[in-house]
Amino acid sequence: xxxxxxxxxxxxxxxxxxxxxxxxxxxxxxxxxxxxxxxxxxxxxxxxxxxxxxxxxxxxxxxxx
Numbered sequence: 422x423x424x425x426x427x428x429x430x431x432x433x434x435x436x437x438x439x440x441x442x443x444x445x446x447x448x449x450x451x452x453x454x455x456x457x458x459x460x461x462x463x464x465x466x467x468x469x470x471x472x473x474x475x476x477x478x479x480x481x482x483x484x485x486x
Contacts, residue, residue: 424482427475431468438465 438461440448445457 422478424475424478427471427478431471431475434464434467434471438462438468 440461441464442458442461445451445460446454449457449460451457451460
């Protein structure tokens, strides 16, 4: 997977985390706001992982060329 794909997934996970955190009870049908916030925080923790994978892919792409 290319580095740009990893970075797009990172941005998408941030967007999904905000949606789940703020609008989780209405959009995703969570029972309580506490549950929606916990899911939003959980999804938000994925973004740094995807960012690091993107940086790793970027370094590998630069080494190949």
